[in-house]
Amino acid sequence: MSLRATLFAAMLVCAGPAWAHSFHAGIAEISFNERTGSTEVVHTYMSHDVEALLSNLYQRQFDMGEPEDQAVFRQYLERQFWINGASGRLPLKWVGMTADTENITVFQEAPATPLAQASSIHNAVMSDFLADQINTVNIKEGAGARTLSFDRAHPDHPFR
Amino acid sequence: MFKLHPIALAVLFFTTAAHADDDLIQRVLVEGSRGSQIGLVDSASAGSIDQKALAARTTYRPGEVLEAVPGLVVSQHSGEGKANQFYLRGFNLDHGTDLATFVDDMPVNQRSHAHGQGWTDLNFLMPELVARLDYQKGPYSARTGDFASAGAAEVGYVNRLVRDVLSVTAGQDGYARVAVAGSPQPGSGNLLYAFEVLHNDGPFTNAMDYHKANAVLRYSEGYANNGWSVTAMAYASRWNATDQIPERAVDNGTLGRFDAVDPTDGGAAKRFSLSGVWRQTNADAASKVSAYLIRNQLALYSNFTYFLDDPVNGDQFAQPDRRVTSGVNASHTWHTHVNNRTVDWTVGAQAQNDNIFNGLTSTRARDTLATTREDHIVDTSLGVYVENLTRWTDWFRTVAGVRSNQYRFDVRSNLAANSGTTSAHMASPSLNLVLGPWKNTEVYANIGNGFHSNDARGTVTTVDPKTGAATQPVPGLVRSQGVELGLRTEIIPGMQTAFSVYRLDFDSELTFVGDAGTTEAGRPSRRTGLEFSTYYKATKWLSIDVDAAYARARSRDDQPIGNFIPGAVEGVGQLAFTVDKVGPWSGALRLRYFGPRPLIEDNSVRSHASLTLNGRIGYRLSPDLHIELEGFNLTDRRDPAIDYYYASRLKGEAVAVDDIHFHPIERRSLRLTLVRNF
Numbered sequence: 107m108s109l110r111a112t113l114f115a116a117m118l119v120c121a122g123p124a125w126a127h128s129f130h131a132g133i134a135e136i137s138f139n140e141r142t143g144s145t146e147v148v149h150t151y152m153s154h155d156v157e158a159l160l161s162n163l164y165q166r167q168f169d170m171g172e173p174e175d176q177a178v179f180r181q182y183l184e185r186q187f188w189i190n191g192a193s194g195r196l197p198l199k200w201v202g203m204t205a206d207t208e209n210i211t212v213f214q215e216a217p218a219t220p221l222a223q224a225s226s227i228h229n230a231v232m233s234d235f236l237a238d239q240i241n242t243v244n245i246k247e248g249a250g251a252r253t254l255s256f257d258r259a260h261p262d263h264p265f266r
Numbered sequence: 267m268f269k270l271h272p273i274a275l276a277v278l279f280f281t282t283a284a285h286a287d288d289d290l291i292q293r294v295l296v297e298g299s300r301g302s303q304i305g306l307v308d309s310a311s312a313g314s315i316d317q318k319a320l321a322a323r324t325t326y327r328p329g330e331v332l333e334a335v336p337g338l339v340v341s342q343h344s345g346e347g348k349a350n351q352f353y354l355r356g357f358n359l360d361h362g363t364d365l366a367t368f369v370d371d372m373p374v375n376q377r378s379h380a381h382g383q384g385w386t387d388l389n390f391l392m393p394e395l396v397a398r399l400d401y402q403k404g405p406y407s408a409r410t411g412d413f414a415s416a417g418a419a420e421v422g423y424v425n426r427l428v429r430d431v432l433s434v435t436a437g438q439d440g441y442a443r444v445a446v447a448g449s450p451q452p453g454s455g456n457l458l459y460a461f462e463v464l465h466n467d468g469p470f471t472n473a474m475d476y477h478k479a480n481a482v483l484r485y486s487e488g489y490a491n492n493g494w495s496v497t498a499m500a501y502a503s504r505w506n507a508t509d510q511i512p513e514r515a516v517d518n519g520t521l522g523r524f525d526a527v528d529p530t531d532g533g534a535a536k537r538f539s540l541s542g543v544w545r546q547t548n549a550d551a552a553s554k555v556s557a558y559l560i561r562n563q564l565a566l567y568s569n570f571t572y573f574l575d576d577p578v579n580g581d582q583f584a585q586p587d588r589r590v591t592s593g594v595n596a597s598h599t600w601h602t603h604v605n606n607r608t609v610d611w612t613v614g615a616q617a618q619n620d621n622i623f624n625g626l627t628s629t630r631a632r633d634t635l636a637t638t639r640e641d642h643i644v645d646t647s648l649g650v651y652v653e654n655l656t657r658w659t660d661w662f663r664t665v666a667g668v669r670s671n672q673y674r675f676d677v678r679s680n681l682a683a684n685s686g687t688t689s690a691h692m693a694s695p696s697l698n699l700v701l702g703p704w705k706n707t708e709v710y711a712n713i714g715n716g717f718h719s720n721d722a723r724g725t726v727t728t729v730d731p732k733t734g735a736a737t738q739p740v741p742g743l744v745r746s747q748g749v750e751l752g753l754r755t756e757i758i759p760g761m762q763t764a765f766s767v768y769r770l771d772f773d774s775e776l777t778f779v780g781d782a783g784t785t786e787a788g789r790p791s792r793r794t795g796l797e798f799s800t801y802y803k804a805t806k807w808l809s810i811d812v813d814a815a816y817a818r819a820r821s822r823d824d825q826p827i828g829n830f831i832p833g834a835v836e837g838v839g840q841l842a843f844t845v846d847k848v849g850p851w852s853g854a855l856r857l858r859y860f861g862p863r864p865l866i867e868d869n870s871v872r873s874h875a876s877l878t879l880n881g882r883i884g885y886r887l888s889p890d891l892h893i894e895l896e897g898f899n900l901t902d903r904r905d906p907a908i909d910y911y912y913a914s915r916l917k918g919e920a921v922a923v924d925d926i927h928f929h930p931i932e933r934r935s936l937r938l939t940l941v942r943n944f
Contacts, residue, residue: 162489165397165424166317167301178428235489236550 130155130236134187134229136247138221145196145219149183149212151232156210159235170205179203183212186231189265191223221247227254230261273808296597300754303764304704308423308665309712310700310766311336311403311417311753311797316686317424320396322844322854324880324896326932329388332367332419334801335401336764338816339838339860343908343929345507346466346476347535348566349387351908355403355770356793356817357416358863364718364746365415370423370497371543371556373593373618374411377645378675380585380624381566383711384413390501390537392482394447395423395433403715403797404748404768406529408651408667408695409597415746415770417717423448423926425486425495426456427942437896437937440467440475447482458484468508469933471522472529475673491547497540502744504534509568510927512914520916523904523930527916528569528582530631536563559592561851567632574915574922581631583638588624593618610655620645626731639678639731643722644676665698673742675722679731690742692717694802710766716746747771760803767796771822775831791831810840811856821867828868832911836930837861855879864913872907876931877901894939902934 126162132155133206135148158166160178168175180200189196201213233239233256245265254263303313315334325331329350330340341352352359360363363384367374369391402410403417410418415798421610430448436440447460460482467473479502486495508526515521541558569582597614625640653667674692724740752766773787795817802810819834842856857876865871879901884894906928913922 159489164426164428165422165490167398169318174428234684235492 109183114133121177129233130239132232132241134190134231134241134243135246136221136224136227136243139215142215143218143220145189145212145216145224147187147189147198147212149187149214149231151210151212153205153210155232155236155239161233170203170210176203176205179210180212183231184228186234188228189216189224190226190228192218192254194224198222221245226263226264227256227260229256230258230263233261235259270679273481274433276743280787284667288906295500303754303762304703304706304708304756307402308663308700309402309404309406309531310754310764311750311768312347312805313401313764314879315399316400317397320399321393321843322846324851324882324898325393326898327384327389327780328391328393330423331391331393331396332388333400333763333858334399335403335417335419336813336840337403337697337797338365338417338419339835339840339858340628341860341908341929343503343910344509344568345474346530347387347389347503347505347533349381349385349389352386353833353835353838353860354416355768355815356795356819356831356834356836357477358831358835359416360384362571365408366412366418368418368420369596370421370473370499372539372541372543372558372560373591376562376587376589376591377412377620378622378624378643380587380626381568383721384718385563385587387535387537388536388563389478389503390480391421391443392423392447392462392480392498394427394433394445394462395460395482397422397424397460397508400807402710403766404714404750404770405694405746406698406712406714406748407665408653408694408696410436410716411616411649412647412668412717415748415772417720420425423482423484423497424458424483424943425484425490425493432944433939434941435937438935439469439932440465441937442466442474446564446658455485455487458482458486469930469935470506470508470524470526470806472508472526472875474505474508476503477886478503482935491545491552494542494544496542498541499541501535502535505532506930507531507533507568509570510908511909512916512923513926513928514923515916523775524933525644525903527572528580531567531569533564533633534799535565537561541613543678548683550601551596555594555596557594558592561589563588564590565747568908570927571912571914571915574913575913576628576815578898579628579635582629582631584625584627584629584632584634589622591618591620603780608655608657608749610656611654612651612654614651618647628782637721638682641676641723644674645719645722646674646684647719652908660661660798661702661704663700666696668693668695671743672715673719675725675742677726679723679726681729681731682732683729684723685937686880687737688722690719690725692743692745694745708754710750710752710754712750712752714747714748716748717743718746719743728808743773744775745773747835753778758802761800762802763798763800765796765798766774767794767929769794771840775821789825790822791819792822793817793819793834801942807845807848809844809846811840811844814839825867828866830864830867830869832867833863833873835861835863850892852884852886853882855881864892865908865909871926873911873926874906874928876905876907877903878905878931892941894941896937896939898936899931899934903931904933907931 132151196216197215198216203212229241243254326841333340333922337497349361361382362375367386374386377385405415412759426449433445435443443464445462449458449779462480466476466477481500484497522931543556545554564587568767571581575581595616602609622643624637628635628808649671651669654664657663671692676687679685692714699711702708725742750768754764756762770793772791797815816837819831821829839859844854848851860876862875863873880898882896886892909929913924915922
């Protein structure tokens with residue numbers, strides 16, 4: 107089963123009825139790609155939440171399939187998420203994003219940047235908009251993996 | 267290679283429900299499709315039109331943005347600075363009676379206006395700032411009150427722009443416009459500014475020389491659903507008017523289609539406002555408070571009958587109106603989840619006060635000859651409502667509400683007999699049943715009560731100020747009752763279709779005749795009609811809109827004079843093709859049909875129909891620069907924009923002549939616009 111299919115199946119199983127109380131969450135996966143020598147970040151957010159965010163910022167509907175509308179979310183995300191290194195922020199580049207009716211996935215990378223340079227993470231994506239937003243960041247470094255949790259009151263965490 | 271850990275995603279798997287913090291938008295758009303209305307609105311005749319769809323329309327004048335509402339026709343019978351004339355659901359809405367219009371949380375309709383009840387001047391509308399248009403038709407919501415019987419339209423402005431914009435337009439017939447808008451972010455908040463200047467002569471022999479300056483300044487903090495904003499607006503214009511002219515004079519060659527009978531007609535308008543909105547939203551509740559202070563001033567000179575009443579000086583009259591409108595709106599919604607049902611309770615209050623000085627004077631070339639009436643009016647209202655939305659199951663929801671409306675009319679006229687204080691009260695319940703969605707289809711049943719307030723002067727007038735004859739005061743509020751069945755379906759991918767049949771009764775079509783300074787006690791009426799609208803995204807680059815509406819409007823008291831209602835719109839339709847992103851090209855073609863209407867009660871005289879084809883072609887020169895050519899009345903038809911039937915007398919005519927009087931649609935014209943984003 108593909109990742110996307112796994113995601114959808116899990117949502118079908120886990121999603122409550124239409125009137126269930128919402129839980130707002132985002133995921134970021136940070137890892138080092140040994141083949142390219144880059145640090146990679148993959149964000150996943152609920153499309154519904156991103157649409158609500160943007161429409162409450164700009165009072166209009168957004169089509170996340172449109173490059174100019176994607177650029178608006180890029181501007182927002184780059185303002186809300188960064189990784190600090192010893193000599194300033196890691197040079198995270200926007201690689202692209204995918205959008206469907208359920209999820210928005212954003213791909214970033216810091217070219218030729220080992221993960222070892224990271225010292226802290228700032229993650230306030232969506233949490234400035236949704237009071238109960240919890241952002242989980244999974245870090246794969248070497249053979250180990252760890253998880254950090256961010257919310258409105260705690261937008262910054264040391265990397266290690 | 268990017269990888270995503272499936273287990274880590276589990277934290278996302280907790281539902282997608284609609285809740286308190288997402289009432290602005292509930293559907294994800296993909297591949298340029300239009301946002302779904304399923305589950306969001308409670309009748310087939312309600313909807314929301316987003317910024318992109320509005321921007322794709324070709325509009326000759328700002329008020330035409332309302333023609334995005336299916337079945338609504340916006341016309342003009344005078345100079346551009348005057349409020350438009352509206353038609354919807356079997357109504358000749360005059361300048362806005364029975365169509366409640368709001369811009370940026372402020373009412374546009376002006377009560378007890380010198381020229382017409384509910385005067386709706388949308389010339390201050392700034393297209394660059396329009397975020398969306400929400401509309402509803404029929405009196406089925408407790409949230410809307412005065413003037414909302416035929417429908418209600420609400421134009422929302424943005425708090426910030428994605429990109430700043432400079433727009434420069436040059437066109438035929440002396441058209442020129444420069445607009446600039448931007449939204450810098452000083453500190454924690456957001457500033458929004460917009461400014462436009464415009465000139466237009468139109469095709470008229472007596473050049474319109476319409477000058478307009480318009481500005482908006484807003485400061486906001488936070489998000490639209492959790493934040494606040496303060497906004498200042500300023501608008502000023504002046505124009506020469508070519509009012510409607512008699513058909514007989516055009517037929518015999520005395521007048522050209524674009525000639526004026528009285529070249530001194532025209533006017534000037536100013537509008538200043540200061541308003542603020544505060545909203546707080548969380549998963550369990552939503553609150554909104556807005557307040558506004560609006561200063562409107564109008565000078566209006568008209569001559570519709572020429573030399574009928576005064577063969578020497580002519581019949582020109584002035585209707586000056588200046589007012590300060592202040593108001594506060596507040597609402598609070600509680601969201602609850604009980605026994606697998608969601609129940610939303612909303613309570614709200616809307617208070618408004620209009621402090622008005624207006625009048626009616628006879629003039630000649632804008633010089634005052636005599637005063638018919640002068641009034642100081644204080645028109646005060648309070649509307650409170652409670653509304654319950656219950657989602658009983660995932661396929662059945664109800665919206666029930668009741669609204670209480672209290673009005674006070676205080677008139678100090680130059681005639682003591684026409685002065686006094688009155689009050690009026692009316693309760694208006696409503697109920698909406700929504701079944702579905704099944705296969706992306708919803709069925710609606712709506713029933714409700716609405717009303718319009720009458721001109722305050724009519725509620726106390728006992729003497730006709732022109733003739734001295736005794737008259738009867740009229741009630742302050744007039745009830746309407748509507749019922750509607752509707753269907754909305756999106757069963758075909760890319761296609762959104764709505765169909766509705768309705769009936770709307772008015773107890774009495776009481777109207778204040780501003781041109782005469784008196785109130786006509788109208789007859790009870792019934793309107794039945796059907797509406798169809800469909801939008802089809804045929805390909806990624808092509809969308810098709812088709813709207814059609816037919817209404818039958820009759821007086822219910824069956825009098826020998828006839829039961830037709832003069833000016834009541836019957837059949838209207840639109841067909842539009844919109845092309846986007848064909849490489850750097852975009853464009854649209856829109857055909858509008860405005861069908862014939864009865865002009866007198868026995869239907870022996872009917873108006874002409876008009877057919878207008880407008881279009882635009884856009885070309886993107888770079889990501890920051892695009893150019894657009896708009897064309898109006900592309901087939902150069904010589905149709906009337908509007909027709910009336912009444913008696914008039916031209917200079918040299920021995921007697922009054924009953925005739926059709928018309929205002930022409932503008933001849934074919936082009937406008938070229940350069941838009942720079944930065």
